[in-house]
Ligand SMILES: *Cc1c(COP(=O)(O)O)cnc(C)c1O
């Protein structure tokens with residue numbers, strides 16, 4: 218069971234070294250101790266960590282960060298743990314790639330790909346959030362580390378649990394791509410395939426967390442988990458030589474990543490670690506599952522749930538837990554959003570592979586296709602730098618492209634066979 222007591226100073230940790238001071242409701246600002254709770258008892262708003270920023274600023278300088286190992290813990294003062302990091306020593310610090318051939322095809326001056334498809338160890342952005350949630354699960358003494366997932370989160374939770382020697386349960390929809398299922402099973406967790414949508418699974422897991430007290434990365438550990446996503450923003454600013462990007466396009470599923478990118482940019486701004494104005498943030502969704510973009514276009518504050526119908530399965534969440542926060546950030550930053558069809562997603566996956574040699578999964582295709590739509594509609598100007606967050610790896614879901622690519626040139630084994638086929 219996760220203890221209900223305030224664990225700010227667990228045995229063995231040097232209690233004086235952390236900056237986490239508690240949790241706070243995002244909506245009504247009520248404060249709570251830093252336990253495994255995730256909703257405000259007063260208003261049901263999401264809880265987020267609070268830090269002693271003055272204390273963080275004493276040690277978190279550009280020089281100090283630059284001298285630290287190239288993993289997500291280089292920003293440790295802004296991450297919600299109280300002891301030592303337990304996992305994630307090879308997670309984060311993914312490439313930010315200047316994509317000039319892609320820029321030429323899109324007719325823009327500068328575009329960058331933040332490639333979390335090569336994140337370690339499980340090739341998606343989830344290794345960031347899970348590194349933090351798993352460390353916090355250990356600090357809480359959770360007996361089981363678990364999650365409700367559309368695929369990538371299960372892969373990452375299972376891998377980090379294996380490395381930590383934690384018992385692990387992952388809950389996934391029973392219609393996932395084989396690569397995503399095997400990519401969890403191989404680490405030895407108990408994989409539970411649920412006959413239902415992600416949203417059904419999330420509800421089920423909330424009940425399991427209540428009853429058994431397991432540490433669910435994205436449910437009762439969500440306040441900590443979500444903070445890991447900020448490291449993507451920290452890295453982008455650091456990789457741009459401590460400056461802010463102008464425009465950032467992020468996929469939206471449960472709505473963790475996009476608001477935490479914004480929170481990360483704001484923290485770097487407020488601490489004086491990155492110069493320039495804050496970026497405009499843009500949401501990318503598949504047309505078959507676009508509750509947030511629909512709400513944006515309709516001027517609603519809260520998304521209406523939808524029933525997902527898209528091959529971009531890793532972002533097929535019809536009732537996003539943090540959809541409200543995504544809408545807030547799109548407005549506050551002056552950005553916007555776009556939804557794109559499965560055909561547009563496939564063509565963006567091919568475009569990215571053919572121009573830059575990056576094979577992303579449908580979620581990344583969604584983000585690039587939405588970027589393209591936002592450029593073409595004039596929402597993103599052509600003469601300011603754009604960062605596209607590519608969050609997953611295409612090799613995991615290669616069959617998503619089957620039937621859309623030219624077949625190999627099939628030949629016999631002789632030179633004559635090749636010449637005949639080549640010259641035909
Ligand atoms: C989980 C995931 C996302 C984004 O999910 P959020 O819940 O909105 O943070 C995006 N892309 C991929 C590949 C993912 O696995």
Ligand SMILES: [Zn+2]
Pocket residue numbers: 242243244245246247257258259260261262
């Ligand atoms: Zn509240």
